[in-house]
Amino acid sequence: REARFEQLRELPNESRDGVAVDLLINAGLAIDLKQLERCGAVGIGLFRTELQFMIASKLPKLGEQEQFYREVMQAVGDKPVTFRTLDVGGDKVLPYLQTVKEENPAMGWRAIRIAIDRPGLLRVQLRALLRAAAGRTLRIKLPMVTTVAEVVEVRHLLNREIATQKRFGHTMPKEILMGSMIEVPSLLWQLDELMRVSDFVSVGTNDLFQFISASDRGNTYLANRYSSLSRPFLRVLRQIVQAAQRHNTPLHLCGEMSSQPLSAMALLAIGYRALSMPPGSVGPVKEMLRTLDVSSLSPIVRDALDDTEPMLTLREILIDYADQH
Ligand code: PEP
Numbered sequence: 598r599e600a601r602f603e604q605l606r607e608l609p610n611e612s613r614d615g616v617a618v619d620l621l622i623n624a625g626l627a628i629d630l631k632q633l634e635r636c637g638a639v640g641i642g643l644f645r646t647e648l649q650f651m652i653a654s655k656l657p658k659l660g661e662q663e664q665f666y667r668e669v670m671q672a673v674g675d676k677p678v679t680f681r682t683l684d685v686g687g688d689k690v691l692p693y694l695q696t697v698k699e700e701n702p703a704m705g706w707r708a709i710r711i712a713i714d715r716p717g718l719l720r721v722q723l724r725a726l727l728r729a730a731a732g733r734t735l736r737i738k739l740p741m742v743t744t745v746a747e748v749v750e751v752r753h754l755l756n757r758e759i760a761t762q763k764r765f766g767h768t769m770p771k772e773i774l775m776g777s778m779i780e781v782p783s784l785l786w787q788l789d790e791l792m793r794v795s796d797f798v799s800v801g802t803n804d805l806f807q808f809i810s811a812s813d814r815g816n817t818y819l820a821n822r823y824s825s826l827s828r829p830f831l832r833v834l835r836q837i838v839q840a841a842q843r844h845n846t847p848l849h850l851c852g853e854m855s856s857q858p859l860s861a862m863a864l865l866a867i868g869y870r871a872l873s874m875p876p877g878s879v880g881p882v883k884e885m886l887r888t889l890d891v892s893s894l895s896p897i898v899r900d901a902l903d904d905t906e907p908m909l910t911l912r913e914i915l916i917d918y919a920d921q922h
């Protein structure tokens with residue numbers, strides 16, 4: 598199997614009918630970086646910066662963060678890497694940081710919420726990223742955005758940090774892109790505003806699905822109860838594609854959904870053209886992609902989503918299609 602995927606590595610990331618798709622990886626530790634070359638992905642779509650913080654015994658200092666980000670950028674070479682700012686709080690506890698006891702940590706004081714209330718942490722991280730990306734393109738994305746105002750607020754913080762770095766004579770990145778994760782349902786009713794304030798958007802289906810279906814992503818009793826291949830969820834994902842297209846905003850999806858060939862098929866059919874996944878999934882998803890005729894699957898999925906006859910999931914439709922082709 599491994600050998601089969603290795604042969605695929607040099608072939609274009611393209612469907613049978615010529616649709617180009619970016620296959621990217623999710624990463625967070627130095628050891629993940631070797632995987633990029635090995636699996637043939639075109640870049641890192643999600644770099645979870647909190648992992649460096651979670652394995653440390655004390656808060657990593659500015660210099661340590663900067664050095665780590667520089668290592669990451671050197672390792673990826675010309676390929677893009679998107680750093681997600683700290684997604685801590687909730688269940689991702691940093692033992693050395695005082696946090697609050699919460700009844701619902703997943704919906705608690707976490708991620709960008711902490712960053713806005715205690716901007717010191719985020720400012721140091723932004724500074725480290727700006728310095729590490731000197732002369733290159735810096736891509737940053739924000740976790741758990743709930744209102745567009747939060748994006749605007751972080752943009753101000755970032756601009757202030759850029760000004761400070763310039764004043765001190767640091768070489769700046771040649772381009773700075775700031776995007777938003779779409780993983781909180783409230784954003785679905787402000788997609789047009791969100792696209793306007795974001796240089797790109799990134800769908801986090803793990804959290805988005807947990808919040809839309811009101812089911813804890815880690816609860817095994819619920820694991821098979823609701824499906825991300827269900828009509829309501831796929832309609833939501835399609836709505837995001839349409840909004841991104843309206844505004845010409847680059848879009849990728851980085852939840853676990855993109856890692857299963859069957860779900861990836863559905864995502865391609867509704868218009869996703871960039872998927873970020875664990876490195877081990879790139880081979881299987883690419884194998885599916887190279888045999889898929891997107892133009893013949895798309896109308897089938899569209900009809901199933903536009904239909905109003907009760908239906909549990911699109912799973913059978915996708916499996917039938919895969920069998921026949
Ligand atoms: C997500 O929520 O889908 C996501 C990619 O982020 P994480 O799994 O790190 O919460």
Ligand code: MG
Pocket residue numbers: 740780801803804
């Ligand atoms: Mg998430």
